[in-house]
Amino acid sequence: MADPCLSCGACCASFRVDFHVSDLESHPGGCVPVALTVPVTATLVRMRGTDDGPPRCIALKGEIGREACCTIYEKRPGPCRDFAPYAALNIGDEGCARARRRYGMAALGE
Numbered sequence: 001m002a003d004p005c006l007s008c009g010a011c012c013a014s015f016r017v018d019f020h021v022s023d024l025e026s027h028p029g030g031c032v033p034v035a036l037t038v039p040v041t042a043t044l045v046r047m048r049g050t051d052d053g054p055p056r057c058i059a060l061k062g063e064i065g066r067e068a069c070c071t072i073y074e075k076r077p078g079p080c081r082d083f084a085p086y087a088a089l090n091i092g093d094e095g096c097a098r099a100r101r102r103y104g105m106a107a108l109g110e
């Protein structure tokens with residue numbers, strides 16, 4: 001089955017993406033490019049664009065709902081790795097369903 005995220009991208013243009021500075025490539029074991037982030041506190045950074053109105057992560061490429069992808073997929077931060085598509089039987093993240101509806105798409109499994 002095709003990966004539903006490849007024709008979606010809604011969550012990357014719906015929520016703030018904040019994470020610990022240790023996820024940055026400037027820290028041992030980190031990988032997220034520093035230039036794509038903004039500092040929030042001494043220990044917290046945010047993906048650029050995710051606090052804009054409307055939000056859209058700077059790393060997201062393509063058109064939401066048609067063809068979208070994360071340009072730093074292998075280097076994406078922890079919250080993005082933890083976020084799972086919402087599907088039937090309540091598997092995954094409810095935020096996925098909310099993000100899809102925000103862009104006029106049905107929630108997965110609906």
Ligand code: SF4
Pocket residue numbers: 004005006008009010011012083084085086095096097099100108
């Ligand atoms: S909103 Fe859900 S289906 Fe869409 S990209 Fe995010 S996780 Fe994937």
Ligand code: SF4
Pocket residue numbers: 011012017047057058059060061069070071072073076077080
């Ligand atoms: S880093 Fe990638 S997966 Fe995370 S919000 Fe941005 S585009 Fe989406």
